[in-house]
Structure formats: structure tokens, C-alpha cells
Amino acid sequence: MSKQLISVRINDELFEGEVEPRKTLADFIREDCTLTGTHLACEHGVCGACTILLDGEAVRSCLMFAVQADGASLTTLEGLAPEGGPMTPVQQGFMEHHGLQCGFCTPGFVISAHAFLRDHPDPTEEEIREGLSGNLCRCTGYQGIVRAVQRAAEITREDVTA
Amino acid sequence: MSTVEKPSAARFVGARVQRREDPRLLSGHGQYIDDVRLPGMLHATFVRSPLARARIVAIDLEHALAVPGVVAIWDGSALNGDAATPLWDWAGEGTPFPEVRALAEGDVRFAGDPVAIVIARDRYVAEDAAELVDVEYEPLQAVVGRELAEASTGRAHDGIDTNVAWSAASPTDPALEAAFAASAHVITETFRQQRHVNVPMEPRGLVAHWERGAEQLTVYASSQNPHQDREYFARVMGLPEHHVRVIMRDVGGGFGQKIFRTREETAVALASRRLGRPVKWIEDRQENLMAANHARDEQMTLRVGVDADGVITAIHASHLADVGAYPLMPAMMPGFMALEVLPGPYRFARYGWAGKSVFTNTSGISAYRGPWMMETVAREIMMDVVAREIGVDPAEIRRRNVIQTEDLPYTTPTGREYDRISPAQTLEAALEEIGYERFREEQARARAEGRYLGLGISTYIEPTAGAQGPTGIEAATVRVEPSGKVNVLMGTGSHGHSLETTMVQVVADQLGVPIEDVRLLQGDTAVSPYGGGTAGSRSAVIAGGVARISAIKLREKVLELAGHLLEAAAADLEIEDGTITVKGSPGSSIAFADVARIAYYDPSRLPEGMEPGLESTSRYSAPPATYANSTQVCTCEVDVATGEVRLLDYVVGEDCGVMINPMVVEGQIAGGVAQGIGGALLEHLAYDETGNPLAITFKDYLLPTTEDVPDIRYVHVETPSNTPGGHKGVGEGGAIGAPAAIVNAVADALAPLGVRVTSQPLSPDRVLAMIDDARSA
Ligand code: FES
Ligand code: FES
Numbered sequence: 001m002s003k004q005l006i007s008v009r010i011n012d013e014l015f016e017g018e019v020e021p022r023k024t025l026a027d028f029i030r031e032d033c034t035l036t037g038t039h040l041a042c043e044h045g046v047c048g049a050c051t052i053l054l055d056g057e058a059v060r061s062c063l064m065f066a067v068q069a070d071g072a073s074l075t076t077l078e079g080l081a082p083e084g085g086p087m088t089p090v091q092q093g094f095m096e097h098h099g100l101q102c103g104f105c106t107p108g109f110v111i112s113a114h115a116f117l118r119d120h121p122d123p124t125e126e127e128i129r130e131g132l133s134g135n136l137c138r139c140t141g142y143q144g145i146v147r148a149v150q151r152a153a154e155i156t157r158e159d160v161t162a
Numbered sequence: 163m164s165t166v167e168k169p170s171a172a173r174f175v176g177a178r179v180q181r182r183e184d185p186r187l188l189s190g191h192g193q194y195i196d197d198v199r200l201p202g203m204l205h206a207t208f209v210r211s212p213l214a215r216a217r218i219v220a221i222d223l224e225h226a227l228a229v230p231g232v233v234a235i236w237d238g239s240a241l242n243g244d245a246a247t248p249l250w251d252w253a254g255e256g257t258p259f260p261e262v263r264a265l266a267e268g269d270v271r272f273a274g275d276p277v278a279i280v281i282a283r284d285r286y287v288a289e290d291a292a293e294l295v296d297v298e299y300e301p302l303q304a305v306v307g308r309e310l311a312e313a314s315t316g317r318a319h320d321g322i323d324t325n326v327a328w329s330a331a332s333p334t335d336p337a338l339e340a341a342f343a344a345s346a347h348v349i350t351e352t353f354r355q356q357r358h359v360n361v362p363m364e365p366r367g368l369v370a371h372w373e374r375g376a377e378q379l380t381v382y383a384s385s386q387n388p389h390q391d392r393e394y395f396a397r398v399m400g401l402p403e404h405h406v407r408v409i410m411r412d413v414g415g416g417f418g419q420k421i422f423r424t425r426e427e428t429a430v431a432l433a434s435r436r437l438g439r440p441v442k443w444i445e446d447r448q449e450n451l452m453a454a455n456h457a458r459d460e461q462m463t464l465r466v467g468v469d470a471d472g473v474i475t476a477i478h479a480s481h482l483a484d485v486g487a488y489p490l491m492p493a494m495m496p497g498f499m500a501l502e503v504l505p506g507p508y509r510f511a512r513y514g515w516a517g518k519s520v521f522t523n524t525s526g527i528s529a530y531r532g533p534w535m536m537e538t539v540a541r542e543i544m545m546d547v548v549a550r551e552i553g554v555d556p557a558e559i560r561r562r563n564v565i566q567t568e569d570l571p572y573t574t575p576t577g578r579e580y581d582r583i584s585p586a587q588t589l590e591a592a593l594e595e596i597g598y599e600r601f602r603e604e605q606a607r608a609r610a611e612g613r614y615l616g617l618g619i620s621t622y623i624e625p626t627a628g629a630q631g632p633t634g635i636e637a638a639t640v641r642v643e644p645s646g647k648v649n650v651l652m653g654t655g656s657h658g659h660s661l662e663t664t665m666v667q668v669v670a671d672q673l674g675v676p677i678e679d680v681r682l683l684q685g686d687t688a689v690s691p692y693g694g695g696t697a698g699s700r701s702a703v704i705a706g707g708v709a710r711i712s713a714i715k716l717r718e719k720v721l722e723l724a725g726h727l728l729e730a731a732a733a734d735l736e737i738e739d740g741t742i743t744v745k746g747s748p749g750s751s752i753a754f755a756d757v758a759r760i761a762y763y764d765p766s767r768l769p770e771g772m773e774p775g776l777e778s779t780s781r782y783s784a785p786p787a788t789y790a791n792s793t794q795v796c797t798c799e800v801d802v803a804t805g806e807v808r809l810l811d812y813v814v815g816e817d818c819g820v821m822i823n824p825m826v827v828e829g830q831i832a833g834g835v836a837q838g839i840g841g842a843l844l845e846h847l848a849y850d851e852t853g854n855p856l857a858i859t860f861k862d863y864l865l866p867t868t869e870d871v872p873d874i875r876y877v878h879v880e881t882p883s884n885t886p887g888g889h890k891g892v893g894e895g896g897a898i899g900a901p902a903a904i905v906n907a908v909a910d911a912l913a914p915l916g917v918r919v920t921s922q923p924l925s926p927d928r929v930l931a932m933i934d935d936a937r938s939a
Contacts, residue, residue, distance in 0.1 A: 022286070030196075034199075035190070036190070036194070036196070037189070037191065037192075037198040038190070038192020039194070039363075039364070039414070040196070041363040041364065041365070041414075041447065042447040042859070042860050043446055043447060044179070044447065044859055044860065044861075046859070046860035046861060047363065047447075049363060051257065060908075061173065067434070077188075077190035078189060078190035078191070078192060079187075081189065086190075087185075091188045091189070092182070093181055094188055094667055095181070095184045095185070095188060096180065098181070098825045098826070098828075098829045100184065100187055101189065101415075101659065101829060102363065102364070102412070102413065102415040102658030102662070102834060103183070103187030103188075103192050103364075103412045103658070103659050104194065104363040104364045104414025104415060105182075105186055105192060105363050106188060110188065112664070119173060128866075128868070129868040129869050130869065132868050133867045133868045133869045134867075134895065135866050135867075135868075136363065136867065137363070138361055138362060138363045138415050138417070138833070138836075138865065139415055139658045139829075139833045140829060140832060140833055140836075141829075141832030141833045141834075141835055141836035141871050141874065141896075142836065142867075142868045142871050143832050143834075143871070143873055143874060144829060145868070146834070146868065146873075147377070160842070162229035
């Protein structure tokens, strides 16, 4: 299969690579760019573990081809907080409220929560539950995740008013 | 060690300490199996049977081998002979068992049976080639359905002339029959539980690396117990155990599915040895749902004798399990465990049982969070059936039968000995927290308005930390390094249950050092002493117990050395926050780090006869079981127009002894309850009558989401166990108790319509059908 040259900015770093047109964006991120913080739990678009930000929008990287991201700017879990710097409010919330156990679904939840909170800075619990209902977690029972997102909204508000 | 003395300064055990694993996992730097990359690594995929039962007539590899990038393709006849022994064998007197080989050979026995392994330079190429492997099958009659298997004219396995894998019963007991005859009521009902899949979010996978020259196999595993894996690979590959190393780093959930190594994983290890190169296999979700081991798929019939006051005087249970084609545990296990645990939290004086397991042409059964939990499902739904039938309140009937503190110690009819349990207390605590009386009033008002609200109770005793054979012991090496920092080496592994935090809490308390100064190293057989790994809710009790024992032993040495240096008696010293002080004279102290440095670098300052260094290794052999108890109570509303069940409130009253970290305890319970909700309302790995699986994507196998799992409230009762830290297991209880609580809530809601609920999942279509059936009855 003939390969195509693409260039994608991920977490503010430029990645150029030759990929087969059929290679998924998730596999490109994980294998070609060795950013393994993005996880694959179904590879058919249901679980949300592979969620990343593509030009700011949350997308499922298992459902896209790498060539479709040519020229785009992506954020994965590794790029949310500066290396060695403070966690984001969402990460902080997950830590404080036991929003993860095995951590396999976590990349998708954290990225989805970032996108969700940007659009709903002051969400109700019901809105959080609806907003994250497209992500699956098998460990936590979700309670810690919902609390984590509530806490993240609170931290963000405190930061703004401080 | 019979009592629980509190550590001298209990600062971490009992506290909601934030998790040590989180910064790594939250920043994308976990190390899961698919993140492992080795130089020269190849990728494997499997050709699988599309049929449940068929003869393999011919396998044509020609086109597949021609795909550029393909390195090798082997079928069963080519690869199986590399194994030194059958992969596992549970055959015994009256319990036949098939020969388990890495790949199918001659015939296939379930849809998904691995027929050939394809090795290529990347997974895309491997999958391309797998598509081109041409297998000719001659279909045979498949054995499908647990209630049909025994009478089927088909056979699940060649060479085994019955589909009955195990059958046994308690001896005839005239006293039991007499008790039934004397009962005011005898009630019989059958309860059914559908086939589930554990569904860890990370599917199965491994990387096997055969190192030529060293003649050593290194396996990176997505596992629950690296030391048992080492023993497994050594045995099936015919290797000495010290030439096998198993490493598990972060694992994306297991829930029982990753206890045992499977046929595919074995094939990958054999392939790596043939090629002398690392080989990686990561299954996809369809494979996980189709061919990784399944669970539940069982039914239990209870016959119960009750006296006029609602006291149960006789009970008989008979269990039937479908264990699939190649169960990963003995065929007796689901039934025998369930039947043995069934008396649970009640004073059932007379008990008899019968159990049977059948082979079918479906994916094999293995452990799933509380693999015996059918006992709670059947018993607790039956308690409500009885209550309804004889007109007693369901809370009240439990009160009349539950074991009270004054009954302890108590021995069940199956010989289990309860000592430090509190089932009556957790029952009352949960009922009070949910507001039982108030809910009954609300329910009556709702009924008057034509709304269907219900409440369900589920009470149980969980045998945790079962300790025998390979899971009997845990070990901990606690090592203070020359700088005073502490490494703890244990044979455990990490798949979500927070041991990197909880074990460190235990050790930091005993050594009196800041928690940041202690780190757990686990999951690597080259680093850690032997341990049984994770299964049966054993980590808090056995691993937590030995971490404590080993840390106490080391603390004694630290104090002896410090006493020598400070010219004080060890008994007069205390360690707090990394400083050792003579009690009452704060001026006389030495830093923990200084003691460590002297222990390693300045042996002349050690007391006479003391070995240099600061390290202790202990092993702990736990009691056969440590009992936890719990009551779950939930409320729901059923929409009788749509069949939708909505959970309104959820309370778990539980006694897991001394909690190391209540946040982790609650997380374990919540996760288990969510899995129970899935099983009660959504999940079903159905097969059609030809053995074709019907739910092999997440669009068909429905997991609960944020919208299905309500907030759960907890009431903790802490009765210390008779083990070193006073802990009890808590990993499985949530999953054990939830289905019965939910079924009972739905049955309670629909009782005015005459609906009986005896099976799951309570999906909207099935709820509507039950309502229709009741109306037309
Ligand atoms: S892996 Fe992409 S949605 Fe599941
Ligand atoms: S934390 Fe394990 S799947 Fe969500």
C-alpha cells in the first residue's frame, strides 16, 4: 500500500511521517509518535478511551485515519499539563476524588471532561452524567468521575476569581 | 496474632490518602501491555473458527504466506507439539476434561476457537494475512444451552462421551426431609443468571520474548498474578522456573479474566521461542467478547421450608452451570462454591444441595468478581419471594433469620466458621440509611398515583482472602536503602486496586516515615518474592498483613540500632516523621536516614552481632478465609409503559474490618456495584442455537454508563478480623450483592401487577414481556 506523507502537530510538537492511508489516527499517535497515553479499548467508536482533541474538538481517534489529521493540531493526555508542571483542574479533580482505578479509560474521560467543561463551565450533576455518557469505565462506577468533574469546575472558578 | 493493636502513630492507615499511581496514569505515562515495545518485535493475530462445532477438513496457508511482511503462520498440528504438557487439566474421578492445546487441532469447539497464529511485522499485515487463511470446515452439531446440554445428542468434545462435566449432591438427610415435612410452607423457585463477560477495558495481551543463548523467556503480561504465570510458562514450555521472568506493569482491569493465562497467550510464547524474537499479541474487543473467558451462565432452584413465623427451617439448593468448552477452572467450581457458601448470613439449620456443570460449544467459563455469587442471587431473591408469599415484610424476614452477634462463633451447615462478623448490624445500618419506613410511605403514595416504585435488599457474607495452595501466602521485603528511603518488594501487581498506595500506607505507619519516602515495587518475578497475586479479595488481608508484619520486624531492628547509637533502650524510642526520639527527651534523637546510613556504611558502629543493612522479608500464611459482610439496599422506579428501570437510591452497609483507605474501599464497592447493575439490567452475551455469539461489540454487549449508575452511599461498620491488620477483603462484595438487590427492587415495584422476577437482565423489552405475561395470566 502506498504511503502518504503527513504532518501533524501534537501537544505543540510537529510530527511528520509516512503512513498508509488506512492507518488509524490512534495507531499513528501511539505507534509512530510513541504517545501511548491514548488508549484503545474497543476500536469501534463506543468506549471513548481513544478520545483526543483535534483543533480543540473532542474526537475518537480510533474512528479517524491519520491522513485525515494532516495539518491538524492535536492534544493528547500527555499534553494537557506542562511536563513537570501543575496538573490541570480536571486531573486534580480525578486525583482528589478517586476518578480512576486501573486508568485505562482515563485518557478518554479526562480529555472529554476538558472539552465538556469548556462548553459547560458550571455544570449540574445531570449535565455531567449526560455529557460523559459516551465514555465507558469498568472500574469506578463513575461516582468518582462525576465528583472529579464537579471539583474541576470548582477549581477553575476559584482560579478565575482568585 | 489475635488482636489488632493500633500502630503507635496511626497516621496513614484509615485515612483517605490520595493515590500514588494517579500522577503517572493521569499524565499518560502508564505502562500497559500495548505500550511495551522491544527491538525486533513481531506481531501476532489469530485465525478463529466462525463455527461452534466443526471438523477441520483442510487449512490452506498459501495466499496468506505470500503477503509481504508475514513471518510465519502455524496451525495446531504445526505448533501444539512445542508445548511440554497439556495447558491445563482438571480431569478427575467422574470429572472428564478435554485436552487443552494452544490451537485447535482436528476440530473446533466454539465460535472463536483459535485455529492458527499469524506472525507478521505489524498488526495490520498480520490481520491482512489472517483474512487470507482458508480453512475448510465440515459443520457438526453444536451443544448450546445449559438446560439442553445434558440431553443433547451432540457432544461438546471429541473423546468425552457425555456433556456432563461434574455432578454431585449432599448425602440424603432424613432430618432435612423431616424439617420440610414439618414446615408451615414449602416454596420452590428457580432463578437464572445469563452469561456475562468480565470486560476489563484493556483487552487481553502479552509480549513474549525468548532470549536465545540465555535460554530464557521473559513475558510481559496483562495479568493478575505474575508468579503463577511464571510457574505456568515454565511448565507448559518445559523450562526450569528460574529461566522464566514475568513482568506486569500497569494492567487495565482484570476482574478475574486475567487470573489464568490462556491458549492464545501460550501460542504467542511458543511462537516467540521458535522465532527467537519478541512477539506481541493484543486482542481486539470482538475477540475479547467472543473468545476470552466468560462468566455466570447458571441457574439455581431453591426449595425452602418456612415455619409460621417466617423462620426458615429447611433449604435445598440445586445448581446448574454451563462451563463452556474449555473452562479455565475446574468444572465444579461455579456450582460447588455457590452451594458451599449459600447459607450465607442466615441460621439455616438444615441444608442440602445438588450441583451439575455441563460442557457446551461456547467460550469457556472462568472467575468473575465473586464467581460463587449465584448463592446470593438465588437466596436473596428467594427471601423476598417467601416474604411476599407468607405476608411478612422483606426486612423483617431477614431480621428473623440473620445471624446475631450472640450466635457467634457460628458454624454453617457446610462447615464455615464465622467469628468476627456483623450481618445484623450492616442490615440495620443500610435500612436506616436508605430510610426504609419513609420509603414505604412514599411507595404507597406513588402506587396510588399509578407509579411503580420498589425497594430491594440483598444481604450476604463474603468469604474473602481464601488462602490455599498457590494463593495461600504473600511475602514482603521491606528495605530501607542507605539514604533512608524505603522500597517495599511484593509479589502483587497493579490493575486498579491501588496497592501502590495502600501497601505504602501500612509500611509508612509502622516505620514512622513520611509516606513519600516509601515505594512499592511489584509485578516482576525477578524483583519480588513469591506471592499469590490478586484473586478472591485477598490483597488487603494477606498482602496488607504481610507488609505490616515485615515492617514491624524491620522497625524492631531500626529501633535496636537507634537505641545503641543513642544509648537508650529500644523500648524507650519512638519514630515519628522520619526522626527517632527518646520518649520524653526530645533533645535526644537521631534521623531515620542517619540510622540507615550507619547500618550500611559504618558497620563498626552496629551493636555486637547485628548484620549490616536494613531489610526484612516476611511471609504470611493467612487463615483459610476471612469473612466480610454486607447489605445492599436500593430503590427504583419502573416505567410500565416503556419497561425502563431507573435506580433512585443506593446504599451499601458493609463491614470489611479495618479499612486501610476508605476512599479505595468505596471505590472497590462502587465498581463492583456498577458491574452488578450491568448484570442485572443490561449485559448479556447471548448465543443463538447454533452457538453463534450475538453480542461481540459494545453496541450489543451493553455496559452501564454514567447514566445507569446512581450515586452510592456507604455505611461502614468496622469489626476487625483476626488477621495482622484486622482487614477483610472488599474487592468482590459490590458485585456479589447488587444483582439481587436490583431484581428485588424491580419485583417489589411490579408486585401489584403480579409480576415474578426470577431472571436477568431486566432490559426494557424483558420487563415489558414480564408485565404482559402477568397481565395475561
Ligand atoms: S477505542 Fe475508540 S471509541 Fe473505543
Ligand atoms: S479506571 Fe479502569 S476502566 Fe476506568
